[in-house]
Amino acid sequence: IKSLYIFAMQNDEIDQNPIQNIKVDKAEKKLPQILTGKEVELLLQQPKVSEMKGCRDKAMLEVLYATGIRVSELQYITVEAARNGVAEIALKGKIRTILLPTKLCRKLLKYAKKCGVVHGQIFLTKKGNGLSRKFIWAEMKKLCEAAKVARSKVFPHNLRRLFARTFYAACRDVVHLADVLGHSSIETTRIYLLSTAKESARQLDRLGLLSGWA
Numbered sequence: 001i002k003s004l005y006i007f008a009m010q011n012d013e014i015d016q017n018p019i020q021n022i023k024v025d026k027a028e029k030k031l032p033q034i035l036t037g038k039e040v041e042l043l044l045q046q047p048k049v050s051e052m053k054g055c056r057d058k059a060m061l062e063v064l065y066a067t068g069i070r071v072s073e074l075q076y077i078t079v080e081a082a083r084n085g086v087a088e089i090a091l092k093g094k095i096r097t098i099l100l101p102t103k104l105c106r107k108l109l110k111y112a113k114k115c116g117v118v119h120g121q122i123f124l125t126k127k128g129n130g131l132s133r134k135f136i137w138a139e140m141k142k143l144c145e146a147a148k149v150a151r152s153k154v155f156p157h158n159l160r161r162l163f164a165r166t167f168y169a170a171c172r173d174v175v176h177l178a179d180v181l182g183h184s185s186i187e188t189t190r191i192y193l194l195s196t197a198k199e200s201a202r203q204l205d206r207l208g209l210l211s212g213w214a
Contacts, residue, residue, distance in 0.1 A: 033150065033158075034158070035149075035153045035158040035161070035162050039147070039153065040061070040159070040162065042147040042149055043061060043143050043149060044061055044062065052114070055111055056111070056115075056123065057143070061159070062104060062107065063123075064159040065159045065162065066101055066163070067098055067100065067104075068160050068163030069087075070160065071133050071136050071137075074123055074130075074136070076088065077108065077121070078122060079108075079117060079120065079122060081100060083105070083109065085099065085102065085105050086098070098180075136156055140154050160181070161192050164177060164192040164193065167180065174193070177189055
């Protein structure tokens with residue numbers, strides 16, 4: 001409605017905006033349910049590693065959980081990156097370096113060898129194409145029922161959020177975390193560290209910045 005009145009004034013259809021002084025309360029953003037480390041472990045136990053599909057799904061989940069990369073950045077996890085222990089991610093004209101844990105590299109190279117992938121992207125479809133966001137999302141949802149984890153909590157970006165919270169708990173450096181995640185704004189990173197608005201309020205209360213005059 002506000003935009004409609006502004007448009008009308010710009011086109012000289014009205015002389016005054018009758019709602020220009022009316023303030024509309026912004027709805028509080030509902031933060032997503034946080035996936036816990038225990039729930040991730042349950043999800044990782046579900047893929048049947050005796051099958052190629054199960055090996056792929058487990059390795060894929062471990063990469064997302066252990067590195068905090070976006071699901072769209074999975075394409076940069078290559079055989080070369082696993083060998084060097086470093087993945088270089090190109091985004092908006094910038095290169096971000098992601099360090100891959102040694103244990104993860106060994107798992108990736110073992111999986112790549114099993115699949116017959118000698119170079120380039122490790123995670124591919126049967127036709128040799130990269131995995132899409134929709135495909136990865138669907139595969140994760142299939143694991144929910146057996147793991148007894150709420151479907152609403154299981155999606156790729158929630159693994160990234162859990163990584164961020166775990167990383168920050170270890171280093172307490174939000175600037176470093178922002179670099180690792182590839183955020184241009186630290187404010188975006190701060191959002192990752194909150195689970196609920198109530199938790200944020202409790203954190204402020206625990207600071208004890210106010211005297212007991214009330």
